[in-house]
Amino acid sequence: MARVWNFSAGPAALSEEVLRQAQSELLDWNGTGASVMELSHRGRHFIALAEEAERDLRELLAVPAHYKVLFLQGGATQHFAQIPMNLAADGQGADYIVTGHWSEKALKESAPYVKARVAASSAAQQYTRLPPRAEWDLDPRAAYVHLTTNETIHGVEFRDIPDVGDVPLVADMSSDILSAPLDVGRFGLIYAGAQKNIGPSGLVVMIVREDLLARRPRPLPKIFRYAEHAAQGSMLNTPNTWGWYIAGLTFKWLKAQGGLAAMAERNRRKAELLYACIDGSGGYYRNPVDPAARSRMNVPFTLHDGALDKPFLEASERAGLMALKGHKAVGGMRASLYNAVPLQAVEALVAFMRDFMQRHG
Amino acid sequence: MARVWNFSAGPAALSEEVLRQAQSELLDWNGTGASVMELSHRGRHFIALAEEAERDLRELLAVPAHYKVLFLQGGATQHFAQIPMNLAADGQGADYIVTGHWSEKALKESAPYVKARVAASSAAQQYTRLPPRAEWDLDPRAAYVHLTTNETIHGVEFRDIPDVGDVPLVADMSSDILSAPLDVGRFGLIYAGAQKNIGPSGLVVMIVREDLLARRPRPLPKIFRYAEHAAQGSMLNTPNTWGWYIAGLTFKWLKAQGGLAAMAERNRRKAELLYACIDGSGGYYRNPVDPAARSRMNVPFTLHDGALDKPFLEASERAGLMALKGHKAVGGMRASLYNAVPLQAVEALVAFMRDFMQRHG
Structure with missing residues (x-):
């Protein structure tokens, strides 16, 4: 595939x-x-x-x-x-x-x-x-x-x-x-x-x-x-x-790619895009971390209703978004945005999250 | 290549x-x-x-x-x-x-x-x-x-x-x-x-x-x-x-490949072929190990004249036979004949060794 x-x-x-x-x-x-x-x-x-x-x-x-x-x-x-x-x-x-x-x-x-x-x-x-x-x-x-x-x-x-x-x-x-x-x-x-x-x-x-x-x-x-x-x-x-x-x-x-300064800028944009989607979802998606301490690499988030986890994961896999299941210690979802994950991937994730929210509002 | x-x-x-x-x-x-x-x-x-x-x-x-x-x-x-x-x-x-x-x-x-x-x-x-x-x-x-x-x-x-x-x-x-x-x-x-x-x-x-x-x-x-x-x-x-x-x-x-019995038979043939070449070289090539203890996997051997080591290694590389240099602890040459080395490789090595002996007799 x-x-x-x-x-x-x-x-x-x-x-x-x-x-x-x-x-x-x-x-x-x-x-x-x-x-x-x-x-x-x-x-x-x-x-x-x-x-x-x-x-x-x-x-x-x-x-x-x-x-x-x-x-x-x-x-x-x-x-x-x-x-x-x-x-x-x-x-x-x-x-x-x-x-x-x-x-x-x-x-x-x-x-x-x-x-x-x-x-x-x-x-x-x-x-x-x-x-x-x-x-x-x-x-x-x-x-x-x-x-x-x-x-x-x-x-x-x-x-x-x-x-x-x-x-x-x-x-x-x-x-x-x-x-x-x-x-x-x-x-x-x-x-x-x-x-x-x-x-x-x-x-x-x-x-x-x-x-x-x-x-x-x-x-x-x-x-x-x-x-x-x-x-x-x-x-x-x-x-x-x-x-x-x-x-x-x-x-x-x-x-x-331009070395670590370029990677830092790219990683900042990726993380900002995803946190903005979560924070702008009116509580549909939530990340519990103090904004000053939020990781640019790993973004855990939950859906407002745990019953939506399964449909979210199934639909995300069908949309070509892999491995979003969160760690059992915190539940929900997790998106890891390491260097090799391009901005395009985060854009696809955010578009999917907005679409999912509309369809399962 | x-x-x-x-x-x-x-x-x-x-x-x-x-x-x-x-x-x-x-x-x-x-x-x-x-x-x-x-x-x-x-x-x-x-x-x-x-x-x-x-x-x-x-x-x-x-x-x-x-x-x-x-x-x-x-x-x-x-x-x-x-x-x-x-x-x-x-x-x-x-x-x-x-x-x-x-x-x-x-x-x-x-x-x-x-x-x-x-x-x-x-x-x-x-x-x-x-x-x-x-x-x-x-x-x-x-x-x-x-x-x-x-x-x-x-x-x-x-x-x-x-x-x-x-x-x-x-x-x-x-x-x-x-x-x-x-x-x-x-x-x-x-x-x-x-x-x-x-x-x-x-x-x-x-x-x-x-x-x-x-x-x-x-x-x-x-x-x-x-x-x-x-x-x-x-x-x-x-x-x-x-x-x-x-x-x-x-x-x-x-x-x-037929499992380990088949591999054992193949490994036996590979090792026999190489030891026979060494032992049949009239002292041109030598392996010092007691025949009862000889490894089927790693065959160290020396040339009768250490001055031939360099020409042997250079010519063997040109012939597409890689990594024959022996470990410094014992010197000379070493051919490792693990499972993934086919009989054909050992045949090529033996043919090369015979040819080298004739040319540098």
Whole structure:
């Protein structure tokens, strides 16, 4: 069938140009006579690909020279555990800013490697706002402060990153990395599962300040030490070569789109269009999030009558709008508007929503 | 260019049929209007794919019902560490059978989670043979016995799996899984990085006896506990969906080839052809491995004069024979003959080797 507009929260839409290129060279990449999946990660062809992807990512995000870029595995979830393994000694504390499902999970998975402490939380507001910086109770002796910049389920996002002083800021940016320019220098460590704004699942991109790699808080096998991965150019063991390749194509595509400033503008327009439709529906559609905290990437919304959910989902699928079902934790609908979702898709969604409202008024 | 014959040790050759199918449906999988990479792992389409892949693998290997099949990440190397994390309590011992580079590495990465003990080793013979079972010094109280069934660098392989009594046998089968029928019931746990006989890198397939999942030797984050992955059908977090998909296509392809008995026969013929060429070259080509221990998957060989290495590699590349350079640990050449390498490729290699010997005699 024709390509649909894909609003999946992840694994999510990829750029069609990226997919077409991957398709065209699937059996013969770069004149090697083999698929990129069939090449040794230690051969010159793949090494060149890997280095170019890193260079392009560094250029897109203006990554300072004293940060390492790693291409890892395990999903962000594994790094919820592996980050404290690497950064915190037994008995040491770390501060967590809890703003939704994913920061809750990061907190839970950090045990038994750190004494995680909730320094701020919006749980009491059902994660419909962000805890104001003035209310954060930070410990200056903490090993790090952990932040989830965007919550895919609750649809809240830090658009401005609060200052946390000298304690290294560790940020899970799985769902909004590369959606806008970023001042990497304000972070100690940034990590992101690829399956939203970077590429396919099974790849994690990490950007980490070199001084943090020098921490050796406990004996660890090499495979769990970020410093070892950094020393080996993320080839301590066989990386996810296909994921790295698709990420590299995506970085090239982002550069061709005008880079992150252009993406930020496009993402702003997409989100504004959808929020305007929701807010202008006279309560037919509702998004519960404080406007100042609303995510540009994931827009959860409910219909005024839950009995309409099923007809809405069925009609949207028939209209070529895929994966709008909301997460069970908040119910209703969710539209994810990552980089690879074009403005045209959001226009189609908004037109559908207006039409549905008229027909089921 | 035309497809080459690919002898890479991994990531390695994939079946051309599998690649062609992946190519044809890259932008629209199964009538969804989206790439398989763009689908939620929790949606009904991907769940059906995932379950079918597991069913096919179970059928191919006749996996008994009291074993779980897991689709994980991290490469076999991560599981060198994660297996003792899951199976051994602090201070408990485990026996390692050391037969080459990879079993050495499995032993090293097991610290600090288990007291690993070398129960047998062929290091003194430069890993050119396997330590006879009669000489193994096994501890009946060990948490497990670890074995690497095939060593990709040294080219030795256990064709018959020795009996180790009641202690669970844990086997890294990364490079020979699915190359022949297997009695899974003799193992406690089998694991394999996908990038040799299963699919692309970034995926690990694990087959584990249920009673081992009940061990809880230490507090662990959920993401490191195999039991949690098993309870969630390998969807505790987002799996490598592309890897799982290609693995599924490969399992279907293996079934269409006649299953593992047919593959074993094909692999036997391929290996015999190459070893016969080496052994019949009057010392021009040499393989140092005890014939009883020779790997059917990875055939390392040297030329009688190291000065010929460079011309051999250059001429082989021109002849469309890719990735024959040996690992630096043993030097010379290596031809990996995994399932997806057809007999025709080995015939082409042998013809090239004979011709090269005549021209550079």
